Amino acid sequence: GENVEQHPSTLSVQEGDSAVIKCTYSDSASNYFPWYKQELGKGPQLIIDIRSNVGEKKDQRIAVTLNKTAKHFSLHITETQPEDSAVYFCAARGVSYIPTFGRGTSLIVHP
């Protein structure tokens, strides 16, 4: 089955800095890669996703890049703000239709 590794587990940045979270996956058939943000006491919320026919996707301060050859994808947050503080999860989904999630990254943005 699919295996998703996510790094780092904790990321601490100053407000205004950029944050990068990286994930690798094992199943070359995976073709859909969503990212979720989970605030304390809430369910995960989709923030951006990318499909395997696209290398990069941007939405305001958030961007995701995908390298199919290397089987890794990354989340980039620019100009971080305190409200970006949360746990971020990457996921990969392919033929099984069951998304496999990474273990999460706790992002802390210091004012």
Place this chain on the structure above:
Amino acid sequence: GAGVSQSPSNKVTEKGKDVELRCDPISGHTALYWYRQSLGQGLEFLIYFQGNSAPDKSGLPSDRFSAERTGGSVSTLTIQRTQQEDSAVYLCASSLAGAGVGSGNTIYFGEGSWLTVV
């Protein structure tokens, strides 16, 4: 509804009791998933429904766990004879059905049911 609805939002139960957790997916979504999230951990897959059938229930941790879905909508996750290690957040998610590889239908999560077994 507007989003995935789960109930109860919080449940404290005594060890050995049975609990039922309910999920009401987004209207029209035929795919439904249950995940478990222990404190500070990632999302552990439990079971996947397509309509009323469960083509993948490989994540259910023991025979104390079962789930059903009726009418292609509401799903119930039942935990029998609860143990303290069952304490976790149980998350439900749904998405539109897709046809095999290439489907990128967005998965939407509910707020979760926080289960504490004492």
